[in-house]
Amino acid sequence: MRTEVVSPVSRRSGILEFAVLGLLRESPMHGYELRKRLNTSLGVFRAFSYGSLYPCLKTLVQQGWLAEEPGHHPADPRAAAPLSNRRAKIVYRLTAEGKERFEELLDQTGPDAWEDEHFGVRFAFFGQTSRDVRMRVLEGRRSRLEERLAKMRASMARTREKLDAYTLELQRHGMESVEREVRWLNELIESEREGRDQRDQRDDRDLTREREWPPSDDTTT
Amino acid sequence: MRTEVVSPVSRRSGILEFAVLGLLRESPMHGYELRKRLNTSLGVFRAFSYGSLYPCLKTLVQQGWLAEEPGHHPADPRAAAPLSNRRAKIVYRLTAEGKERFEELLDQTGPDAWEDEHFGVRFAFFGQTSRDVRMRVLEGRRSRLEERLAKMRASMARTREKLDAYTLELQRHGMESVEREVRWLNELIESEREGRDQRDQRDDRDLTREREWPPSDDTTT
DNA sequence: TCAGGATGTATCGCACCGATACATCGGGAC
DNA sequence: GTCCCGATGTATCGGTGCGATACATCCTGA
Structure with a gap:
């Protein structure tokens, strides 16, 4: 259902x-x-x-x-220009x-x-979520990729000798890419687990972190 | 045009x-x-x-x-014939x-x-092409990726400090992936150039390489 | 024995893309 | 000075390909 x-x-x-x-x-x-x-x-x-x-x-x-x-809109410094019939x-x-x-x-x-x-x-948008959600998403992603990896390995074992060098190389490279992403995810997950990333010590309340979207140095004209 | x-x-x-x-x-x-x-x-x-x-x-x-x-039965998808239609x-x-x-x-x-x-x-399907075509496609791909890389670098330089750690990490990872593919392409191009890959010494006439795709055990019917 | 899976053909809704149309604006070429 | 071009801006159209699904047959194993 x-x-x-x-x-x-x-x-x-x-x-x-x-x-x-x-x-x-x-x-x-x-x-x-x-x-x-x-x-x-x-x-x-x-x-x-x-x-x-x-x-x-x-x-x-x-x-x-x-x-x-x-x-x-208010955030745009140049918008002060009030030519009444603005588009x-x-x-x-x-x-x-x-x-x-x-x-x-x-x-x-x-x-x-x-x-x-x-x-x-x-x-x-992870910066706006709780660590809990982040972990679930990261781990979900990882297991999805690992499934895919397993399928690819099985497929390669089945058909290896029938394929020409290019097809093989393509698959090898594809697998390597996926493996790399898994490693990346592992690091991220580890990092979340350790709380090494300090940014969210203040819970998930740091949404809308007031990025101070800057008009400052854009006065080149 | x-x-x-x-x-x-x-x-x-x-x-x-x-x-x-x-x-x-x-x-x-x-x-x-x-x-x-x-x-x-x-x-x-x-x-x-x-x-x-x-x-x-x-x-x-x-x-x-x-x-x-x-x-x-070649066609007639909506066949009124209800029974015994051999698949x-x-x-x-x-x-x-x-x-x-x-x-x-x-x-x-x-x-x-x-x-x-x-x-x-x-x-x-590179195995069925001439080296000439392969080179053009590989080099085209590489320059396309390098364009993209340049754009990403420019964009990151512009907005680096405004982004939170996750967005930044995503971009970093994305760039790294692209860079890796460029390196991969470099190796392939080099390999083509050297003719190290022997498979196409016989010119581009080795299309339809007679893979002997096996019908052998398919007699299950 | 019969449920469930693999094999097999086929279609529908729709998310999203790529191109394009149209309009205003600023700036550089000349 | 003016003219063209590219950036800014809103909007739609035709179409590709996806995901889900419907349907049917064959095979296998608790």
Whole structure:
């Protein structure tokens, strides 16, 4: 059965939803900037496009998790320029319900959080979770990778001699990559376990850590 | 302009098409087996589903690149015939035109061949290409990754101090992965250059290397 | 003996991508 | 001065491929 009740808005995946809520938690943003952040901060593995983002934003507003704000947003120093007919820039802000929603998603540690497409984004927001959740996600990811490793080894044992050198090399390299990620996870898990990482000594209350998103040195003009 | 004329069947991507043609070149297969091979031999990075495979097969047959073989009852999927329908196993065979088509695709060394989704599959069929093509694809891939690396470095330099430890660690790990792949590519390129790999001394004529893909024990029926 | 798994074909909904359209703005070339 | 180009900005369309599922047959083992 396992209905899970993952999400009313997008039954599956919803990873974009998660990322958007998470980013907007720090500060309100408009679509363009959101998309840029989506493809740098979280980037590397994941890249979202406008074709995904805008429909997603629309849905989130409908759900009441985001609110649209008019004109120019407060965090932008240059926005002081008050040419009255500024282009209709839509700034999205996280509502209280949206915050709740994000919290709820953050706590989910089911298989979804371990999948390739999800894990990177989940990890990027680890700073806003409890250690408990972090551990579950990391360990879930690791066991998922180990399953995969086992399958690959079995498959290779079965077909090794039938494959040409390139196919073999591809598989070898693939396995090595997965093994490396497992080692990486091991280190992270160990690190969490030891509490060596001091940043979360103050419990999981250090959400919205006041990053002081800076206007400071951007006065190059 | 650069119209490219990549493909009439699926304007973009077509990576599945490529993989199917390539696999069927070795020997005829039916869908189920094809899909298994798709997710093991080529696997690791790519995983195709029936939802992609069957429509693709249909299209390829329409193009005349594949031919359906026996299986008693060739078509009529929604057959009203309720009983005693011996399972219609559809075996697909590469036609002469299909072979040509694959050859044509093999020779393409444009950006498409370097993308994440394509490269793995292209690499898996390197054994059927000329060294020339291999070099172009490998070098293309490498420069694509180096671009990405440059972007990541720039982005990190810009935002380093604003990010929390987890985001930072994610980026670091991502960069390291990419760097590793570059090193891997370097080795491969070097290896190709030296001709250390003996398998292709006999020019690019060693296509269809007669793998002796064994039908031997398949007489279970 | 019959449940459950592997084999086998096929489709539906939809998430997400890539390209594109359209508009404003700032700055550099000339 | 002005003109073009790239960055900023919102938005949609067509399409690929995924995940789940439906259905049927064959094989194996408690």
